[in-house]
Amino acid sequence: MSEDSAEDALFVRPFIMTGGRSEPVQAGLRLETLVVAVEEAHVRGPGLEFERQRIVALCAEPKTVAEVADGIGVPLGVAKVLIADLMVGGLLASRQPTELPLHVLERIRDHVRAL
Amino acid sequence: MSGRSDKSVPFAVKIVVSGGLGVGKTTFIGAVSEIEPLDTEAAITQVSVGVDSLAGVEGKTTTTVALDFGRITLDSSIVLYLFGTPGQDRFSFLWDDLVEGALGTVVLADTRRIEDSFPALDFFEERDEPFVLAVNRFDGAQHFDVEEVREALGLGDRVPVVACDARDRSSVRDVLAALMDQVIGKHLAARTGGGRARALAR
Numbered sequence: 001m002s003e004d005s006a007e008d009a010l011f012v013r014p015f016i017m018t019g020g021r022s023e024p025v026q027a028g029l030r031l032e033t034l035v036v037a038v039e040e041a042h043v044r045g046p047g048l049e050f051e052r053q054r055i056v057a058l059c060a061e062p063k064t065v066a067e068v069a070d071g072i073g074v075p076l077g078v079a080k081v082l083i084a085d086l087m088v089g090g091l092l093a094s095r096q097p098t099e100l101p102l103h104v105l106e107r108i109r110d111h112v113r114a115l
Numbered sequence: 116m117s118g119r120s121d122k123s124v125p126f127a128v129k130i131v132v133s134g135g136l137g138v139g140k141t142t143f144i145g146a147v148s149e150i151e152p153l154d155t156e157a158a159i160t161q162v163s164v165g166v167d168s169l170a171g172v173e174g175k176t177t178t179t180v181a182l183d184f185g186r187i188t189l190d191s192s193i194v195l196y197l198f199g200t201p202g203q204d205r206f207s208f209l210w211d212d213l214v215e216g217a218l219g220t221v222v223l224a225d226t227r228r229i230e231d232s233f234p235a236l237d238f239f240e241e242r243d244e245p246f247v248l249a250v251n252r253f254d255g256a257q258h259f260d261v262e263e264v265r266e267a268l269g270l271g272d273r274v275p276v277v278a279c280d281a282r283d284r285s286s287v288r289d290v291l292a293a294l295m296d297q298v299i300g301k302h303l304a305a306r307t308g309g310g311r312a313r314a315l316a317r
Contacts, residue, residue, distance in 0.1 A: 030216045031182075032127040032196040062125060064196065066182055076212065095126040098216075104193075105302055108128060108218070109295035111189035115147055115288040 017051050017078060024084030029065050031076070033096045035083055036062040041091045048091075055082055056091055125192050130294065131214055133200040133239065134223035135231025139251045139281035140199040141183055143223060146287040148185025148197065200235065210238065219245030219298045221290055223281065226250060226259045229267060236268065245297040247275040249290045 015022060037045075037059040045056040051072055058071045069079035086092040097104075132140045145151075183199030198213050214220065220239050224232040232248075239246045250264055261276045270276065275293050280286040 030127075030129070031198065031212055032129040032184075032216075034125055034127045034194065036124050062194075064127060066184065070182070093124050095124045096216075097126060100128070100218075102299070102302060105218075105295070105299050108189060108193060108195065109292065109299060111193070112195070112288065112291045112295050115187065115284070115291070 018081040021081055024080045025088050026084040029080045031066045033065045034062040035059055035092045035094045038093050125194050127194050129196045129217045131198050131217045131220040133235040138223045138225045143281035144185035144197045146284045150186050219294045222248050224250050245301045247294045249277050249279040252280045
């Protein structure tokens with residue numbers, strides 16, 4: 001195993017941003033989960049570490065977890081950890097129902113039929 | 116899981132579009148999406164199957180996958196995302212992330228290479244989540260009867276098989292509507308019977 005390949009460098013670095021943690025402090029974030037910075041986030045944002053600051057800036061408009069990962073150039077797993085931290089810290093908000101009731105499913109179907 | 120329940124935040128729902136390489140997934144998504152479906156620059160670096168395996172260096176894989184996805188804003192509070200599964204088998208580790216929480220799946224098939232849809236069909240049939248088989252019409256492909264396709268694939272009666280033209284917005288819409296009918300049908304069936312066992316099994 002060569003220790004200095006570019007792949008190895010890429011492999012180790014991302015999880016340094018999370019302090020080595022690989023599990024988000026808040027479960028349930030999916031690829032498509034929309035997250036948005038809360039209004040007061042721009043006041044507290046500048047005090048954050050670099051990547052977290054970039055996420056807050058990126059999420060001025062709602063973004064999916066997938067877009068955040070792509071936007072700051074980190075693996076999905078890392079993005080989930082950072083986003084969850086920011087949610088628990090009250091800087092990002094999200095609404096992701098786990099189970100959709102019938103009337104919402106019907107609403108989705110009606111919208112799809114009208115496309 | 117709302118950290119801060121802000122009514123102004125829309126929520127996302129997802130439909131997965133699967134099938135073999137070159138079957139028309141990107142075209143299908145592009146026909147209804149508000150955003151460009153595939154940006155080759157928009158690659159997501161994904162660290163292997165389970166992040167837990169980071170401890171063992173031998174278990175590592177770093178792969179860059181271009182995520183193929185489209186967006187449809189349904190109303191002010193619901194945004195529908197269409198995610199394409201990567202065509203290559205070697206990216207199949209991403210499938211679990213892709214299908215997690217999805218409303219359902221469209222499996223696209225090409226009658227000229229029907230066997231290419233087998234891996235996707237196997238995967239989604241096993242999961243017992245809503246899906247429809249959409250047979251994409253390709254120029255030069257022989258005409259086919261959807262029931263023949265069903266028979267050829269050994270699909271049960273419960274799986275809708277529909278013909279579609281992935282380039283055509285209204286055709287894609289009809290496939291998605293057929294899937295939503297399936298989603299609602301399953302939801303109702305789960306409430307009346309068998310749902311309890313499924314809920315417990317989760």
